[in-house]
Amino acid sequence: MxxxxxxxxxxxxxxxxxxxxxxxxxxxxxxxxxxxxxxxxxxxxxxxxxxxxxxxxxxxxxxxxxxxxxxxxxxxxxxxxxxxxxxxxxxxxxxxxxxxxxxxxxxxxxxxxxxxxxxxxxxxxxxxxxxxxxxxxGHIGWFVPTYFVKQHPDVTDWRNLNKYADQFRTAESGGKGQLLDGSPSYVTNDKALVSNLDLDYQVVFSGSEAAQITQIKQFAKEKKPFLTYWYTPQWLFEKVPMTEVKLPAYKDGCDADPAKVACAYPNTPxxxxxxxxxxxxxxxxxxxxxxxxxxxxxxxxxxxxxxxxxxxxxxxxxxxxxxxxxxxxxxxxxx
The missing domain is CATH 3.40.190.10 (Periplasmic binding protein-like II)
Known part of the structure; x- marks a missing residue:
């Protein structure tokens, strides 16, 4: 990050x-x-x-x-x-x-x-x-709002994300589902993950943590579905409950080549x-x-x-x- x-x-x-x-x-x-x-x-x-x-x-x-x-x-x-x-x-x-x-x-x-x-x-x-x-x-992952998970429990498996791409589409995502990221300077494998997992999504950078929080809060206020790069620990979970999407399990070395990453983020002390x-x-x-x-x-x-x-x-x-x-x-x- x-x-x-x-x-x-x-x-x-x-x-x-x-x-x-x-x-x-x-x-x-x-x-x-x-x-x-x-x-x-x-x-x-x-x-x-x-x-x-x-x-x-x-x-x-x-x-x-x-x-x-x-x-x-x-x-x-x-x-x-x-x-x-x-x-x-x-x-x-x-x-x-x-x-x-x-x-x-x-x-x-x-x-x-x-x-x-x-x-x-x-x-x-x-x-x-x-x-x-x-x-x-610390742990980085992909998260969806818990209110959407209650309606669509299978969304928490990455293999089902394409099924919901239309619902995650925004004006910024170019006809694909939006994966909302923060600052381009943060540690992120998201573009490689989208490509290597063959997902119908576009990574959209909000520009900063604060801008990302603003967008997440707005989605939550309107009860809209969203998919976002997020991390723990983070105070926002207290205000907007979110559930992690399970990506392919992390194994040592699976992220060694940034262009070939196709696994989840590790837990990082x-x-x-x-x-x-x-x-x-x-x-x-x-x-x-x-x-x-x-x-x-x-x-x-x-x-x-x-x-x-x-x-x-x-x-x-x-x-x-x-x-x-x-x-x-x-x-x-x-x-």
């Missing part, structure tokens, strides 16, 4: 993704999280990144709200418990590895699996250090990574980020506060921190 644009903010934060008012509000929310003033990551680094001898930390934040929840809580604790200044930088998943390697960011808190990048930077160059499990297992120098010299900040581990339910709790209830990331983090001291207190000390 997953522009090469960055946004930075200093410790001073504002309190408090595109076709509707709701999506615009979410877009504003993301801007509040990552700050104002876009800059190309290849030309400008955060003023705090890899700042030797100073209590500063720069966190990479991805564009989906679960990753934003991780960063919000980590940033809140770094600032309010440990006295660090925190900067966040929005950058796509692959460019984030390069930024982390070069010390332009100090940490990635939610990686969905990039073995090529891991081999290059962790194994070969040794400029990035693993920082352990996030505690959350989400990982954290630190800049290798920061991992060694980052002091209590590095310790906290290495120890940071929470459950799917905890991440969804904060994500719901941000995306659905409209709290600022800092306020959402503050609320969670206030009621979960037994969890986060253990992150502050070396194990």
């Amino acid at each position: 997953k522009l090469t644009r960055t946004r930075t903010r200093t410790r001073t934060r504002t309190s408090g993704r595109i076709r509707t008012h709701r999506a615009a509000a979410l877009g504003t929310l993301l801007a509040l999280l990552t700050g104002c003033g876009a800059a190309d990551m290849t030309e400008q680094a955060s003023p705090y990144a890899n700042a030797q001898g100073s209590k500063t930390v720069t966190l990479s934040v991805q564009s989906w709200v679960g990753a934003q929840a991780n960063v919000a809580v980590a940033a809140y604790l770094l600032e309010h418990e440990l006295g660090y200044r925190v900067d966040t930088v929005q950058v796509d998943e692959i460019p984030a590895w390069d930024a982390l390697s070069q010390g332009r960011v100090d940490a990635i808190l939610e990686d969905w699996g990039h073995p090529d990048q891991e081999k290059r930077y962790v194994t070969d160059k040794k400029t990035i250090a693993p920082a352990g499990d996030l505690g959350v297992t 989400l990982q954290k990574f630190l800049n290798a120098d920061f991992a060694k010299t980052g002091g209590r900040a590095a310790t906290l980020l290495k120890n940071f581990s929470w459950t799917t339910a905890e991440q969804n709790e904060v994500a719901l506060l941000i995306a659905d209830e409209g709290l600022s990331p800092e306020d959402a983090a503050a609320r969670w921190v206030k009621t979960n001291e037994r969890t986060w207190r253990t992150w502050l000390s070396a194990k």
Whole structure:
């Protein structure tokens, strides 16, 4: 999952993704999280990144709200418990590895699996250090609304999808059924899957998680059928119940050739990574980020506060921190 644009903010934060008012509000929310003033990551680094001898930390934040929840809580604790200044930088998943390697960011808190990048930077160059499990297992899949499944139970088998292609057709899908995806930058095998499974569908990119959520909510409001690329954990399941379509079972190596993929997505224990120098010299900040581990339910709790209830990331983090001291207190000390 997953522009090469960055946004930075200093410790001073504002309190408090595109076709509707709701999506615009979410877009504003993301801007509040990552700050104002876009800059190309290849030309400008955060003023705090890899700042030797100073209590500063720069966190990479991805564009989906679960990753934003991780960063919000980590940033809140770094600032309010440990006295660090925190900067966040929005950058796509692959460019984030390069930024982390070069010390332009100090940490990635939610990686969905990039073995090529891991081999290059962790194994070969040794400029990035693993920082352990996030505690959350991610899974990408194809989902349909549960209200449609109740009427057509066989739709949850991929072999029956062509039977329903006409019902999933939209103005954007060119006479075929629509498979709604988010950002083209996310990890997706969907075009290959549609082709290799001989499905009468067209992948249509909404452009972002927020735009995809807006479309899903609109479909649900009108009780229309839809087929969408989606993932867990994700707070939207609480608002729009969805059921996964069973694709051909995942087996190790079945997705090795991106052009020949014809299997489901794997379950992926989400990982954290630190800049290798920061991992060694980052002091209590590095310790906290290495120890940071929470459950799917905890991440969804904060994500719901941000995306659905409209709290600022800092306020959402503050609320969670206030009621979960037994969890986060253990992150502050070396194990």
